[in-house]
Amino acid sequence: MRIAVASFSHETCTFVPKKTTYEMFKDYILRGDEIFEAVRGIPTYINGFMKVAEEEEAELIGILAAGRTKAVGFTGWITRDAFEKIMDEMLQRFKEAGDLDGVLLALHGAMAVEGIPKPEAEIVRRVRKVVGNIPIMVTLDLHANEDHELAEAADAVFILKTYPHVDSEEIGIIAAKCMVKTIRGEFKPTMAFRKPGVVSASIFQGTNYPPMKIVYDRCREWERKGVYCASVAAGYAYADVPDIGASVFVVTNNDKELAERAAQDISDLIWSLREQFARKLPKPKEGVAEVLRLVKEGKKPVLIAEHSDRLGDGTHVLRELILQGAKNFAVGGIADPKALEYLKKTAKVGDIVTVKIGGWAHPISGKPIEITGKLEYLGEVEYTLVGPMGKGRKIHEDLIAVINMGEGRHIIISQRLRAPLDDQGFVALGIDPRKKDIIVLKDRVHHRAFWDQIVQVDYPIDAPGLGPADLTTLEYRNVPDQFYPIGKKWRKSKEAKE
Secondary structure (H helix, E strand, C coil): CEEEEEEECCCCCCCCCCCECHHHHHHHCEECCHHHHHHCCCCCHHHHHHHHHHHHCCEEEEEEEECCCCCCCCCCCECHHHHHHHHHHHHHHHHCCCCCCEEEEEECCCCCECCECCHHHHHHHHHHHHHCCCCEEEEECCCCCCCHHHHHHCCEEEECCCCCCCCHHHHHHHHHHHHHHHHCCCCCEEEEEECCCECCCHHHCCCCCCCHHHHHHHHHHHHHCCCCEEEEECCCCCCCCCCCCCEEEEEEECCHHHHHHHHHHHHHHHHHCCCHHHCCCCCHHHHHHHHHHHHHCCCCCEEEECCCCCCCCCCHHHHHHHHCCCCCEEEEEEECHHHHHHHHHHCCCCCEEEEEECCCCCHHHCCCEEEEEEEEEEEEEEEECCCCCCCCCEEEEEEEEEEECCCCCEEEEECCCCCCCCCHHHHCCCCCHHHCCEEEECCCCCCHHHHCCCCCEEEECCCCCCCCCCHHHCCCCCCCCCCECCCHHHHHHHHHHC
16 A cells, blocks of 8 residues: 655745745755654654554655745745746656555645645646546645635545644544545545635634634534544635635545535534624733733733734834833744844843844834843754644754843844744743743744643734734735625625724
8 A cells, every 4th residue: 555645835924025935945845755754753744644554554655745944934925936846846756656546645725826826726636637546635734725626626635623733643644544444445535515705813713712612513523423524724814815714624434415414514603603703802002901900910921922923023012011111021032133143243142232123024013123131142042842732843043032121021032933832932042931920922822732821811912913813904805705704795894884
């Protein structure tokens, strides 16, 4: 039993003006057995594939894995050139792989490519042309934007059920077991698809909390009724693409009627919850004021989830913390590579420095802030994640700085968007976050897998940025008119009310 494994995975924020080029991808492309060695022992889809293959004595053929890039902050649209070069190499390696019994594709689902409206469906179609009529099964991130084209191209689609994403390996196992049973003739994958027409900000997609918990509880109900896997991609709102928003994929063993009933029921449920997926969150001024009130009441530490900052250089929350006199806080990262280079050239650890940070990548990020304090760390840092997200993964940052502004105020300056998934990203820099009143992370939900065990309050603030909770502040051009709440139909309705 020979099963090919390939991956082309990228979450593309199309509102970021900087394009994602092949030069950004090329140094991180894995080939052959490199794909498996890179994830061995790390809970990923592919590690799940590997576990099933070992149990079932199946041979996994590594093809190509691409997606990681070298870029400061998030990058925007993937160029057509980058997509074609990566796909050309992937398809050539498929041609050289010999006879195959099946293909497992670890994709993301929120890739956006210039000139290719449905990239993941296109990947599957192109692979199909090379490998022929064998099972092709796909794993997707919960933030995938997909539609009927992927459902028609793939034999089965399996999507993460947790956000924070702690079930990547589990979903990989589910997909690989389905593949093995299908190859043996023990399973006939039968799939139904629905598109509810609901677009939601990532901050509202945490699966341990309503409304997403309600949706995933319903998925598990259907699985208890005989569905093999009921999957929902909540969608990725920060890509201006035609297949944006939630999607439902239901896989059964040769039971089309059951798949259709389940898919329709889950789709109807998502539509009924649409207003919960679009509720308002506090802005920086009012949000910081409320956080300081909570601290005064003794509810500390409070974690501020500055979720809208896709570039890492946003200054809105830090500015309010300073203006409102906050003390004893740690900011997990303000992205500013130029400020780091300035410090590297002009200062050493122990110096009192003055430097402007942030607000350089995009006007929406806010103005740069000038801070003064003691430079407590400057250089490389390495640490290993210990929390549920990426446990065991080694992190290396080439250049990072910590400035102590006094009164317990620590600011970390990073090269790119930085949102420590556990406390090791602070501890490695000499900061104990447990002793802080306020912790600021540029993250939406992933941090909650670890940090909700540490902090008393997790408090999201909807600062201006390219990843806001209020999606109506972004300008979409490719979204279907009827999609809630950002299609033309709903925008006109909102304007009429105002």
